[in-house]
Amino acid sequence: xxxxxxxxxxxxxxxxxxxxxxxxxxxxxxxxxxxxxxxxxxxxxxxxxxxxxxxxxxxxxxxxxxxxxxxxxxxxxxxxxxxxxxxxxxxxxxxxxxxxxxxxxxxxxxxxxxxxxxxxxxxxxxxxxxxxxxxxxxxxxxxxxxxxxxxxxxxxxxxxxxxxx
Amino acid sequence: xxxxxxxxxxxxxxxxxxxxxxxxxxxxxxxxxxxxxxxxxxxxxxxxxxxxxxxxxxxxxxxxxxxxxxxxxxxxxxxxxxxxxxxxxxxxxxxxxxxxxxxxxxxxxxxxxxxxxxxxxxxxxxxxxxxxxxxxxxxxxxxxxxxxxxxxxxxxxxxxxxxxxxxxxxxxxxxxxxxxxxxxxxxxxxxxxxxxxxxxxxxxxxxxxxxxxxxxxxxxxxxxxxxxxxxxxxxxxxxxxxxxxxxxxxxxxxxxxxxxxxxxxxxxxxxxxxxxxxxxxxxxxxxxxxxxxxxxxxxxxxxxxxxxxxxxxxxxxxxxxxxxxxxxxxxxxxxxxxxxxxxxxxxxxxxxxxxxxxxxxxxxxxxxxxxxxxxxxxxxxxxxxxxxxxxxxxxxxxxxxxxxxxxxxxxxxxxxxxxxxxxxxxxxxxxxxxxxxxxxxxxxxxxxxxxxxxxxxxxxxxxxxxxxxxxxxxxxxxxxxxxxxxxxxxxxxxxxxxxxxxxxxxxxxxx
Numbered sequence: 001x002x003x004x005x006x007x008x009x010x011x012x013x014x015x016x017x018x019x020x021x022x023x024x025x026x027x028x029x030x031x032x033x034x035x036x037x038x039x040x041x042x043x044x045x046x047x048x049x050x051x052x053x054x055x056x057x058x059x060x061x062x063x064x065x066x067x068x069x070x071x072x073x074x075x076x077x078x079x080x081x082x083x084x085x086x087x088x089x090x091x092x093x094x095x096x097x098x099x100x101x102x103x104x105x106x107x108x109x110x111x112x113x114x115x116x117x118x119x120x121x122x123x124x125x126x127x128x129x130x131x132x133x134x135x136x137x138x139x140x141x142x143x144x145x146x147x148x149x150x151x152x153x154x155x156x157x158x159x160x161x162x163x164x165x
Numbered sequence: 166x167x168x169x170x171x172x173x174x175x176x177x178x179x180x181x182x183x184x185x186x187x188x189x190x191x192x193x194x195x196x197x198x199x200x201x202x203x204x205x206x207x208x209x210x211x212x213x214x215x216x217x218x219x220x221x222x223x224x225x226x227x228x229x230x231x232x233x234x235x236x237x238x239x240x241x242x243x244x245x246x247x248x249x250x251x252x253x254x255x256x257x258x259x260x261x262x263x264x265x266x267x268x269x270x271x272x273x274x275x276x277x278x279x280x281x282x283x284x285x286x287x288x289x290x291x292x293x294x295x296x297x298x299x300x301x302x303x304x305x306x307x308x309x310x311x312x313x314x315x316x317x318x319x320x321x322x323x324x325x326x327x328x329x330x331x332x333x334x335x336x337x338x339x340x341x342x343x344x345x346x347x348x349x350x351x352x353x354x355x356x357x358x359x360x361x362x363x364x365x366x367x368x369x370x371x372x373x374x375x376x377x378x379x380x381x382x383x384x385x386x387x388x389x390x391x392x393x394x395x396x397x398x399x400x401x402x403x404x405x406x407x408x409x410x411x412x413x414x415x416x417x418x419x420x421x422x423x424x425x426x427x428x429x430x431x432x433x434x435x436x437x438x439x440x441x442x443x444x445x446x447x448x449x450x451x452x453x454x455x456x457x458x459x460x461x462x463x464x465x466x467x468x469x470x471x472x473x474x475x476x477x478x479x480x481x482x483x484x485x486x487x488x489x490x491x492x493x494x495x496x497x498x499x500x501x502x503x504x505x506x507x508x509x510x511x512x513x514x515x516x517x518x519x520x521x522x523x524x525x526x527x528x529x530x531x532x533x534x535x536x537x538x539x540x541x542x543x544x545x546x547x548x549x550x551x552x553x554x555x556x557x558x559x560x561x562x563x564x565x566x567x568x569x570x571x572x573x574x575x576x577x578x579x580x581x582x583x584x585x586x587x588x589x590x591x592x593x594x595x596x597x598x599x600x601x602x603x604x605x606x607x608x609x610x611x612x613x614x615x616x617x618x619x620x621x622x623x624x625x626x627x628x629x630x631x632x633x634x635x636x637x638x639x640x641x642x643x644x645x646x647x648x649x650x651x652x653x654x655x656x657x658x659x660x661x662x663x664x665x666x667x668x669x670x671x672x673x674x675x676x
Contacts, residue, residue, distance in 0.1 A: 008573045011562075012559065012561055012562050012563060013562070013563075014547065014563055014564050016565075017551040019548075019554075021553060022556050022589065022652065022654060022655035023557070024654075024659075026573070026588045027576050041654070075246065075249065078654055078657045078661070079664065097553075097556075097647070097651060099552060099553050152658060
């Protein structure tokens with residue numbers, strides 16, 4: 001796992017293609033062995049299903065229709081609130097764009113303090129070397145109280161690992 | 166009204182629409198109050214007076230309905246997601262040159278860009294006509310609302326949106342700052358230069374129409390108007406270059422390339438309102454070369470720094486090749502015989518040169534200078550080369566062998582944060598577009614061939630798939646949109662740092 005000094009050195013290396021951009025405030029985002037990532041402005045909210053509905057992977061056409069029916073894309077301004085009610089699920093992405101070199105992999109995870117409120121943040125956590133893009137966050141409120149999230153808030157964290165032959 | 170309000174209430178990316186709704190609701194409230202007062206007054210009037218009042222009310226209501234139509238069209242069709250990230254930077258640019266203004270960006274079914282005059286003025290006129298001075302004064306306190314339309318079909322094509330710079334320049338020249346010295350006032354400049362060719366213009370017409378003085382006068386009036394309109398077009402092109410950079414020249418070249426009009430009209434048809442596109446492009450090519458040369462001169466000044474060009478992502482190479490590209494484009498343009506436009510050139514060349522020289526004063530903070538272009542080109546090029554979105558400049562990003570052993574440590578005292586000590590700063594959005602466009606033209610798709618029906622005059626310099634819905638074009642547009650969005654988010658976070666402390670706090674307190 002890369003330490004803060006190690007990943008910072010790489011981020012500041014003009015010859016490296018490792019990037020986390022934009023970094024709004026490394027003072028708060030850089031941990032000893034991880035970097036905090038923020039909630040981006042794009043969200044896909046899943047509405048509560050009415051009637052007898054199920055996502056059935058055996059019926060590709062129906063699943064597409066159901067997704068369109070029950071998922072809504074919204075774009076929220078930076079700093080604005082978003083309520084995640086108990087039992088609700090939303091897909092989001094990080095504000096930061098990540099670019100990983102061939103020698104690094106990453107692991108995205110929630111921050112424990114959010115977990116204590118009942119918020120589960122990421123399920124697809126492994127980031128392959130040479131990945132370029134934002135990290136998809138699957139947000140679910142497993143608690144019993146609504147959680148207020150702000151666009152731009154530090155929500156997840158990512159740790160980096162060296163990939164060796 | 167309530168429904169329209171609800172629709173846009175929390176959309177901070179629709180400031181122009183919100184301003185229009187403000188104006189509309191104030192006017193409608195005043196109109197309804199006026200109707201109520203008239204209703205009360207009605208009983209004490211004679212039958213004739215009642216008829217007059219009813220007639221006036223109908224006219225006034227009809228005028229208001231017409232205005233409502235214009236407003237609802239501006240409010241009802243809002244820009245799409247692919248345009249969203251451009252709203253903030255474009256709004257900044259508009260506000261820098263037209264203070265106290267708001268803009269509505271609207272997709273249009275037409276294939277051209279257009280900027281409308283202030284829409285609030287329509288309601289102001291209505292208020293004055295109806296004796297509502299208070300409402301008029303109230304409306305005067307609102308920002309001016311400008312509607313800029315762009316082709317809906319090109320919504321996601323950021324590379325073409327440089328034409329917004331041209332439309333914005335029209336607005337600037339239409340409303341010259343009355344307090345500015347004559348030297349930089351466009352109306353004074355136009356008048357002065359038109360005067361300098363007026364006698365020759367009259368003489369030419371008289372010589373051509375010796376036996377028909379009325380026709381000569383008509384022809385002279387037509388020519389004078391044409392000269393003025395042509396000068397305006399050259400002038401807005403010049404200002405657009407200083408607003409958005411070489412991006413405008415390449416976008417206009419693409420437009421000409423797709424249009425191909427002059428190839429089907431070899432006589433180089435001239436229009437009353439617009440000079441021939443080839444001539445406009447030739448003018449702009451010269452100005453763009455000057456722009457690149459200034460940038461290259463800046464690069465020479467940097468020559469003693471330890472960064473060589475490879476470490477700058479080949480930025481200097483891009484500028485030099487950009488110069489070559491402009492030269493090749495100019496060679497491709499159909500030549501307009503100089504004798505045909507000798508008098509026009511005597512007017513336009515010096516007037517436009519004067520505008521270029523005064524662009525900084527006219528455009529104020531909105532100017533995108535060659536120096537800024539050069540400063541930002543290195544990080545943009547460097548990042549594009551590494552496949553990283555060029556959104557921010559990290560000043561301490563250095564060559565590996567000069568990075569300190571422990572390059573960065575977090576500060577304990579977060580309150581001491583300032584933009585000067587921040588990890589990075591957002592790149593100017595125009596640098597992102599200009600750098601990416603140039604990089605794409607010269608690096609990503611270097612195929613020199615282009616299929617066309619124009620015979621031996623093939624423009625062999627343009628990327629093969631320019632202006633086609635190619636994957637390469639879609640990719641560069643998506644990359645530019647994404648990078649501008651990231652850079653704007655960083656800028657916003659810096660601007661709202663004090664307000665956005667809650668973003669840092671929870672759930673820290675619970676830990």
